[in-house]
Amino acid sequence: MATESIPVNLITADALLQNWQGHRRLTRKTIEAFPEDKLFHFSVGGMRTFGEMALELIGMAVPLVEGVSSGQWKAFEPGNPGTKNELLLLWDAQTAQLDEKFPKIPLARFWVVEKAFGEWEMPALAMIQYAIDNEIHHRGEGYVYLRALGIQPPPFWERD
Amino acid sequence: MATESIPVNLITADALLQNWQGHRRLTRKTIEAFPEDKLFHFSVGGMRTFGEMALELIGMAVPLVEGVSSGQWKAFEPGNPGTKNELLLLWDAQTAQLDEKFPKIPLARFWVVEKAFGEWEMPALAMIQYAIDNEIHHRGEGYVYLRALGIQPPPFWERD
Numbered sequence: 583m584a585t586e587s588i589p590v591n592l593i594t595a596d597a598l599l600q601n602w603q604g605h606r607r608l609t610r611k612t613i614e615a616f617p618e619d620k621l622f623h624f625s626v627g628g629m630r631t632f633g634e635m636a637l638e639l640i641g642m643a644v645p646l647v648e649g650v651s652s653g654q655w656k657a658f659e660p661g662n663p664g665t666k667n668e669l670l671l672l673w674d675a676q677t678a679q680l681d682e683k684f685p686k687i688p689l690a691r692f693w694v695v696e697k698a699f700g701e702w703e704m705p706a707l708a709m710i711q712y713a714i715d716n717e718i719h720h721r722g723e724g725y726v727y728l729r730a731l732g733i734q735p736p737p738f739w740e741r742d
Numbered sequence: 743m744a745t746e747s748i749p750v751n752l753i754t755a756d757a758l759l760q761n762w763q764g765h766r767r768l769t770r771k772t773i774e775a776f777p778e779d780k781l782f783h784f785s786v787g788g789m790r791t792f793g794e795m796a797l798e799l800i801g802m803a804v805p806l807v808e809g810v811s812s813g814q815w816k817a818f819e820p821g822n823p824g825t826k827n828e829l830l831l832l833w834d835a836q837t838a839q840l841d842e843k844f845p846k847i848p849l850a851r852f853w854v855v856e857k858a859f860g861e862w863e864m865p866a867l868a869m870i871q872y873a874i875d876n877e878i879h880h881r882g883e884g885y886v887y888l889r890a891l892g893i894q895p896p897p898f899w900e901r902d
Contacts, residue, residue, distance in 0.1 A: 591751030592758065592852055592867055601871065626786060627889030692752055702899075707752055711761065712899075715878050719898060722882025729787030738879060739862075739872075 595692070599684045602714050603677065604741030609639065609721050610673055611736040613666065615728055621666050624727060632724040633669060639717050640672050644679045646698065646713050650706040651687045655699050755852070759844045762874050763837065764901030769799065769881050770833055771896040773826065775888055781826050784887060792884040793829060799877050800832050804839045806858065806873050810866040811847045815859045 613621065613636055622633035640660045649655040663669045692707040702709055725735040773781065773796055782793035800820045809815040823829045852867040862869055885895040 591754050593753040594751050598752065605875070626886050627892070629886065629889050715765070716898065718875050718878040719882040719885070722879040723886050725879070726786050726789065726883050726886040729789050732787070738876065 595687065595689070596685065598710065599680070602710075603680065605714060605717055605721075606643075606673075606677060606680075608736060608738070608741055609636070609717055610670065610677075611740070612721050612724050612728070613669060613673065615733055615735060616666065616724075617731070617733075618666050620727075620731060621669070622664065624731065626727055626730055629723065632720075632727055633663075633666075635720040635724065636669055636673070637663070639720065640669075640676060642699075642713055642716075644676050644683065646710065647680060647683045647687065649696070649698055650691055650710065651683065653691075653694075653696060655696070657699055755847065755849070756845065758870065759840070762870075763840065765874060765877055765881075766803075766833075766837060766840075768896060768898070768901055769796070769877055770830065770837075771900070772881050772884050772888070773829060773833065775893055775895060776826065776884075777891070777893075778826050780887075780891060781829070782824065784891065786887055786890055789883065792880075792887055793823075793826075795880040795884065796829055796833070797823070799880065800829075800836060802859075802873055802876075804836050804843065806870065807840060807843045807847065809856070809858055810851055810870065811843065813851075813854075813856060815856070817859055 613632070616624075616632055620631075622631050625631050637660050641658050643658075645656055645658045660672055663672060687706075692710075693705050695703065695705050697703045698706075698709045702712070704712070728735045773792070776784075776792055780791075782791050785791050797820050801818050803818075805816055805818045820832050823832060847866075852870075853865050855863065855865050857863045858866075858869045862872070864872070888895045
């Protein structure tokens with residue numbers, strides 16, 4: 583294919599971070615859209631609540647960046663927040679940490695293949711993309727929960 | 743930030759296409775997982791059916807690549823397929839066309855800002871990422887439909 587003979591890269595680390603943070607702003611709005619009594623107590627089809635999914639995302643974001651940077655893989659234990667506000671506080675703390683830690687990833691580390699969190703063996707860059715895709719996926723699930731509750735989700739294209 | 747002083751790009755056009763096609767294989771499996779009588783006749787919370795969402799994706803994929811390549815923006819009218827098989831035939835035709843047309847996108851075109859489909863004004867590269875993210879989002883919604891039907895969706899990490 584033409585792109586194999588001209589392997590020009592398209593996306594910078596900073597663009598990847600900005601895309602991720604844009605998605606994280608939309609996920610934050612999605613958390614906010616849930617009524618307090620539904621965030622950890624409502625789902626469809628026997629699935630997890632959106633609060634539980636958000637905790638999965640929180641458990642991976644900063645630890646992923648730290649693992650890619652250092653080769654030390656350690657999940658974050660977010661404890662057991664029971665309110666929307668506690669969840670958003672955890673979220674916002676990670677937003678600042680990502681902005682601080684992501685730009686410090688040594689460039690060569692993006693291509694190193696490791697078993698992330700002892701489970702996912704792939705190049706670090708693919709693992710970061712996987713984490714972003716996983717967030718988009720779960721947020722899409724959250725949109726259905728909101729619609730099932732009669733609540734309009736935030737517009738998908740709003741990332742500010 | 744460090745990445746602004748070292749703007750090394752990470753992702754090739756080919757890696758972007760391979761990531762997209764991996765997602766498209768998973769979306770295809772998601773379409774296949776729907777019972778024939780539910781694909782165009784079941785949703786949650788008053789939303790669109792997964793068949794309708796799949797048609798939105800089909801309407802954008804190849805036309806997006808053609809628009810990025812040429813500057814000519816023209817949505818694809820997929821007609822009105824009424825069966826899973828008809829939908830999958832449209833899907834598979836696009837898979838082959840994407841493999842053929844994506845590598846021919848002139849590299850400089852990835853950074854050109856145009857109003858895609860007369861509606862979305864952003865650099866072509868961002869528009870392609872948006873289309874992939876939109877597919878992940880809607881597939882996540884489809885997963886909830888499947889769970890609500892008592893059907894286990896395909897594993898999110900399987901892209902083969």
